[in-house]
Amino acid sequence: xxTAIIDNTCDPCVVGAYHPPKPQYHVGSxxxxxxxxxxxxxxxxxxxxxxxxxxxxxxxxxxVIERIGLTPIVHQPTRGANxxxxxxxxxxRYSSVRVVTSIVRSDHKAVVAYTDKNKCAQTKKTSIEMxxxxxxxxxHALFLQAVADINFEFIETADDVQTQFDIFYDACLHLLDxxxxxxxxxxxxxxxxx
Numbered sequence: 171x172x173t174a175i176i177d178n179t180c181d182p183c184v185v186g187a188y189h190p191p192k193p194q195y196h197v198g199s200x201x202x203x204x205x206x207x208x209x210x211x212x213x214x215x216x217x218x219x220x221x222x223x224x225x226x227x228x229x230x231x232x233x234v235i236e237r238i239g240l241t242p243i244v245h246q247p248t249r250g251a252n253x254x255x256x257x258x259x260x261x262x263r264y265s266s267v268r269v270v271t272s273i274v275r276s277d278h279k280a281v282v283a284y285t286d287k288n289k290c291a292q293t294k295k296t297s298i299e300m301x302x303x304x305x306x307x308x309x310h311a312l313f314l315q316a317v318a319d320i321n322f323e324f325i326e327t328a329d330d331v332q333t334q335f336d337i338f339y340d341a342c343l344h345l346l347d348x349x350x351x352x353x354x355x356x357x358x359x360x361x362x363x364x
Contacts, residue, residue, distance in 0.1 A: 200229075204222065220260040221257060244256045244267055322341070
């Protein structure tokens with residue numbers, strides 16, 4: 171789950187939870203544990219806001235609300251048509267909750283919650299056109315095999331050094347384009363492979 175909690179008004183206690191699709195424990199055990207921790211925080215830090223955020227696969231909102239007493243603030247689907255990634259709060263402080271496309275590779279969307287004091291303008295969605303060469307071990311093997319069989323003596327047929335260099339450079343570029351062709355992609359994110 172990708173969650174951003176932006177709050178300058180207090181020091182919240184943030185609890186993260188992940189409930190896998192096929193847990194090796196009973197759902198009640200997780201809810202008991204979270205309930206005990208929330209109760210402990212309530213008694214230790216009287217004015218502390220509690221935020222419970224996480225991936226709650228197959229746990230109903232009603233179960234969490236009844237057991238823990240926190241209010242859900244995410245009401246839009248975060249994976250397919252399901253609201254799996256949720257944020258529960260002890261105080262109604264977040265006026266804006268957005269479910270947005272994650273900036274990391276994930277089949278879940280990101281949840282971002284803002285207070286009134288931290289309103290953020292929605293960013294423009296732009297894409298960048300990038301040109302790159304894909305490099306794979308198979309391409310490397312084919313390239314090395316081809317280069318091993320090339321006799322570069324044809325370069326010496328030119329009379330001057332500059333012409334020889336130009337012939338060599340053209341041959342290298344031809345090999346590069348043949349074994350590692352240029353690809354154009356449109357992407358909102360530039361990865362380290364490009």
